[in-house]
Amino acid sequence: MIIEGPRVRLRPFTEPDRDRARDILATPEVARWWGEAEEEADSLLEVEEGFSSYAIEFEGETVGLIQSSEELDPEFRHAGIDIAVDPRWHGRGFGAEAIRVLAAHLFAQGHHRLTIDPAVANTRAVHVYEKLGFRPVGVMRSYERGTDGIWHDGLLMDMLAGELVGDDAG
Numbered sequence: 414m415i416i417e418g419p420r421v422r423l424r425p426f427t428e429p430d431r432d433r434a435r436d437i438l439a440t441p442e443v444a445r446w447w448g449e450a451e452e453e454a455d456s457l458l459e460v461e462e463g464f465s466s467y468a469i470e471f472e473g474e475t476v477g478l479i480q481s482s483e484e485l486d487p488e489f490r491h492a493g494i495d496i497a498v499d500p501r502w503h504g505r506g507f508g509a510e511a512i513r514v515l516a517a518h519l520f521a522q523g524h525h526r527l528t529i530d531p532a533v534a535n536t537r538a539v540h541v542y543e544k545l546g547f548r549p550v551g552v553m554r555s556y557e558r559g560t561d562g563i564w565h566d567g568l569l570m571d572m573l574a575g576e577l578v579g580d581d582a583g
Contacts, residue, residue, distance in 0.1 A: 418514035426466035
């Protein structure tokens with residue numbers, strides 16, 4: 414399924430995207446938050462129920478990647494989002510638009526809540542997510558091991574249906 418935004422297009426991530434994803438994930442600005450590029454790029458191709466990966470395209474060029482993980486149990490139905498944008502395209506709003514487009518799609522699919530979990534130290538990402546309508550829920554202490562081998566805190570953020578800022582549908 415292709416999801417269109419005003420400027421970006423989210424299309425399913427495929428094997429030919431692997432090298433581009435690895436290049437994006439290997440940039441120091443992204444690798445700092447994502448980990449080992451080769452392993453992460455491979456994981457984007459894994460097929461699991463409720464897990465979707467997309468290439469973020471602008472004018473035919475892949476500028477990033479975004480993924481969603483859906484909890485499909487009706488009593489706990491929600492989805493999570495993760496994103497990485499090539500640093501050459503930072504500051505142009507493509508990441509925010511990709512999140513907005515995917516979030517609107519997930520809400521339209523019946524999810525009532527979305528989560529995102531940046532590193533606490535990734536203040537730039539936290540700021541963008543807050544502008545989109547995500548709210549901090551709490552700090553997850555020693556949440557993930559960084560490439561430096563040290564455990565780092567994560568910030569759990571969520572957004573309820575109707576809270577997406579700039580969502581024309583909601």
